[in-house]
Amino acid sequence: MYGFGVVLLELLTGKKTTLKYGINRETSMVNIARRVILGWKMVKILDPRVGAPHVNEEAEALELVANTAISCINLKRKDRPTMTEVVANLETALAICNSRPS
Numbered sequence: 110m111y112g113f114g115v116v117l118l119e120l121l122t123g124k125k126t127t128l129k130y131g132i133n134r135e136t137s138m139v140n141i142a143r144r145v146i147l148g149w150k151m152v153k154i155l156d157p158r159v160g161a162p163h164v165n166e167e168a169e170a171l172e173l174v175a176n177t178a179i180s181c182i183n184l185k186r187k188d189r190p191t192m193t194e195v196v197a198n199l200e201t202a203l204a205i206c207n208s209r210p211s
Contacts, residue, residue, distance in 0.1 A: 110189040114181025123156025170202040
């Protein structure tokens, strides 16, 4: 489940798992994403191709996906969701987006 959470974060941020900064320095995208998302500043790390949500429904769906990713990367395995829970969250996020009037 941890790996799936990392993939979700990569999709949201457009970044690789390990980020390089400065000379010979690296940091974990997972650690950065965790702090930013839990600090309610998710828009700062979104991939420009994802873009900031334009309506409340999009924000709600994006928040659900981001929080699902964060729960998947819990350090304690027992605190991670099951795949059934992840699928339910992703289906809910999709339904939120699909319910928005065109």
